[in-house]
Amino acid sequence: IELIVGAFTLSSAGAPSVVSPNPSLLALAFPAFTAHGVGQPTEVAIPSSTPPFSALLPHHLAQSSTTFEVLTACIWRFNAHFDCAVAATRRALNRNKGNDWPSASGAHRARYLHAIAAKVIERKDHLAKLESLDCGKPLDEAAWDMDDVAGCFEFYADLAEKLDGKQKAPVSLPMETFKSYVLKETIDVVGLITPWNYPLLMAAWKVAPALAAGCATILKPFELASVTCLELADICKEVGLPPGVLNILFMYNRLEINLVTEEQ
Numbered sequence: 001i002e003l004i005v006g007a008f009t010l011s012s013a014g015a016p017s018v019v020s021p022n023p024s025l026l027a028l029a030f031p032a033f034t035a036h037g038v039g040q041p042t043e044v045a046i047p048s049s050t051p052p053f054s055a056l057l058p059h060h061l062a063q064s065s066t067t068f069e070v071l072t073a074c075i076w077r078f079n080a081h082f083d084c085a086v087a088a089t090r091r092a093l094n095r096n097k098g099n100d101w102p103s104a105s106g107a108h109r110a111r112y113l114h115a116i117a118a119k120v121i122e123r124k125d126h127l128a129k130l131e132s133l134d135c136g137k138p139l140d141e142a143a144w145d146m147d148d149v150a151g152c153f154e155f156y157a158d159l160a161e162k163l164d165g166k167q168k169a170p171v172s173l174p175m176e177t178f179k180s181y182v183l184k185e186t187i188d189v190v191g192l193i194t195p196w197n198y199p200l201l202m203a204a205w206k207v208a209p210a211l212a213a214g215c216a217t218i219l220k221p222f223e224l225a226s227v228t229c230l231e232l233a234d235i236c237k238e239v240g241l242p243p244g245v246l247n248i249l250f251m252y253n254r255l256e257i258n259l260v261t262e263e264q
Contacts (some may be wrong), residue, residue, distance in 0.1 A: 085247040089189045092244030101212040102186040106163035113157035113205035115239035116148040135225040145201045153206040160212035186214035194221045200228035223250045
């Protein structure tokens with residue numbers, strides 16, 4: 001059985017073929033919305049020029065005589081949105097001379113990570129259902145994943161708290177005329193790319209340590225299994241994570257290359 005997220009086609013028989021364009025789907029397939037529930041986009045904006053529908057989807061979609069409710073629309077971000085995300089990370093790192101995030105204490109950042117973990121547990125059933133629908137894994141396994149997601153944020157929250165005690169740790173030298181110590185600093189902006197099979201859990205493995213270290217992030221989840229990453233963005237907004245610290249983009253058009261070649 002092949003579920004094409006956003007293309008509303010569920011098929012268990014017949015040769016694969018390209019799905020014909022659907023105007024209502026096409027209207028949903030462009031930025032931007034935050035998913036608060038299945039099939040409930042809250043904001044939709046259609047760009048002035050849109051590429052052909054067939055150019056946006058992989059050419060191996062299943063075809064069926066049965067139509068199902070759309071789970072969520074695939075979202076494509078173009079280069080302008082990537083540039084906006086990079087600019088947002090810069091503002092986040094420089095806001096208040098860095099004191100709001102990269103230069104803040106580990107304990108300060110840990111409070112956000114603990115809050116995110118608590119919200120994941122609070123929304124566990126909802127997130128597990130979305131994960132199961134989005135990438136096809138059993139619901140019980142998706143629920144276990146949500147426990148691991150929360151545990152991941154808690155783990156790195158603890159490390160962030162311990163980081164404060166390790167800052168400027170002295171290093172013993174044989175010469176008394178020199179003093180040496182270790183200072184751990186953020187590496188600035190990081191690009192994060194995740195696959196489809198553990199969408200939120202693998203995002204947590206990358207997002208949580210980056211936030212704990214004081215980095216600003218651009219996360220690019222797999223575009224056909226990204227609903228729970230949108231939910232993560234909503235959770236981060238709810239707990240008050242500073243704007244620009246976490247940015248999530250969805251794109252077929254070489255976003256991965258942009259992330260690894262961006263000079264900034």
